[in-house]
Amino acid sequence: MALQMLTAKDYRTEVHANWCAGCGDYGILNSIQLALAELQLPPHEIAVVSGIGCSGKSPHYVNAYGFHTLHGRALPSATGMKLANPGLTVLAVGGDGDGYGIGAGYFVNAGRRNVDLTYLVFDNEVYGLTKGQASPTLQRGEKRKSMSAPAIQDGINPLALAISSGYTFVGRGYALEPRRLARLIAEAVRHRGTSFIDILQTCPVYNEVHTKEWYAARTDKGSRLYWLDDTDYDPMVHDPSDPDEVVAKKVQAIGKSYEWGDRIPIGVLYAIDLPTYEDGLATGRPDYGNVPLINRDHTNRDVQPLIDALH
Numbered sequence: 211m212a213l214q215m216l217t218a219k220d221y222r223t224e225v226h227a228n229w230c231a232g233c234g235d236y237g238i239l240n241s242i243q244l245a246l247a248e249l250q251l252p253p254h255e256i257a258v259v260s261g262i263g264c265s266g267k268s269p270h271y272v273n274a275y276g277f278h279t280l281h282g283r284a285l286p287s288a289t290g291m292k293l294a295n296p297g298l299t300v301l302a303v304g305g306d307g308d309g310y311g312i313g314a315g316y317f318v319n320a321g322r323r324n325v326d327l328t329y330l331v332f333d334n335e336v337y338g339l340t341k342g343q344a345s346p347t348l349q350r351g352e353k354r355k356s357m358s359a360p361a362i363q364d365g366i367n368p369l370a371l372a373i374s375s376g377y378t379f380v381g382r383g384y385a386l387e388p389r390r391l392a393r394l395i396a397e398a399v400r401h402r403g404t405s406f407i408d409i410l411q412t413c414p415v416y417n418e419v420h421t422k423e424w425y426a427a428r429t430d431k432g433s434r435l436y437w438l439d440d441t442d443y444d445p446m447v448h449d450p451s452d453p454d455e456v457v458a459k460k461v462q463a464i465g466k467s468y469e470w471g472d473r474i475p476i477g478v479l480y481a482i483d484l485p486t487y488e489d490g491l492a493t494g495r496p497d498y499g500n501v502p503l504i505n506r507d508h509t510n511r512d513v514q515p516l517i518d519a520l521h
């Protein structure tokens with residue numbers, strides 16, 4: 211019997227998505243489902259993990275294992291899941307407030323760890339679920355409709371922070387170009403190591419400045435949003451053992467991440483193949499025959515290899 215190809219529909223659930231009309235989250239959800247179909251991953255081999263916020267509802271809408279965790283805790287939960295069951299494809303999802311505010315420490319440490327998982331941040335510059343307060347990506351001097359005065363502190367640059375934290379795949383996406391965003395997500399999932407995409411997401415309710423019209427506009431320099439893979443930009447480190455190339459590519463990517471305003475780059479900014487955290491675990495530890503944690507016999511355990519390893 212011929213195998214049935216999975217389509218985006220196979221990753222939908224019957225749970226009604228209750229985001230506001232016109233929310234960019236619908237585009238991102240659609241992109242995730244298209245990406246999973248492109249990758250032909252069986253739903254039982256996928257886990258979607260979220261924190262708190264509008265985007266935190268995403269696991270309810272994807273036909274896969276799901277875990278709606280605590281505020282800012284998507285990454286540590288995703289890390290535990292992946293290490294316990296390396297056979298899972300793990301997607302951590304969340305908002306900019308969730309990931310770069312309360313989850314900032316986890317964000318930095320996930321980058322230097324390099325577990326094989328993908329982190330997607332729905333970045334709308336506000337805390338949408340709690341009525342539009344400034345999030346860590348709102349820049350100094352900017353004001354959104356629920357604020358009484360412009361922000362008096364600087365916003366962070368999540369891409370620059372990710373590159374300097376050690377993420378091995380760093381990209382920027384746009385919510386309202388679902389087919390191209392799907393390809394970018396699929397590329398991130400294929401990457402072996404921690405992949406991160408900051409996705410520019412429209413919030414028509416609380417972000418009346420960076421709207422779909424603003425992102426879609428043409429400026430004197432051309433389309434505001436442009437894809438790096440339509441240019442000669444090369445994000446890849448070709449020789450990870452060459453520190454000069456690594457630094458040069460990081461500097462190039464960080465510079466690119468600061469382009470904003472009239473021209474905003476979309477796509478992969480930085481990528482490098484490095485050993486994962488799982489590779490590190492596999493060395494210098496007792497040999498369990500590569501059996502995932504969830505499949506090991508936890509009642510009749512021989513602890514002698516562990517004692518030997520500690521000697």
Ligand code: SF4
Nearest residue numbers: 229230233264338413
């Ligand atoms: Fe989307 Fe904004 Fe509504 Fe939240 S508040 S569901 S981010 S439009």
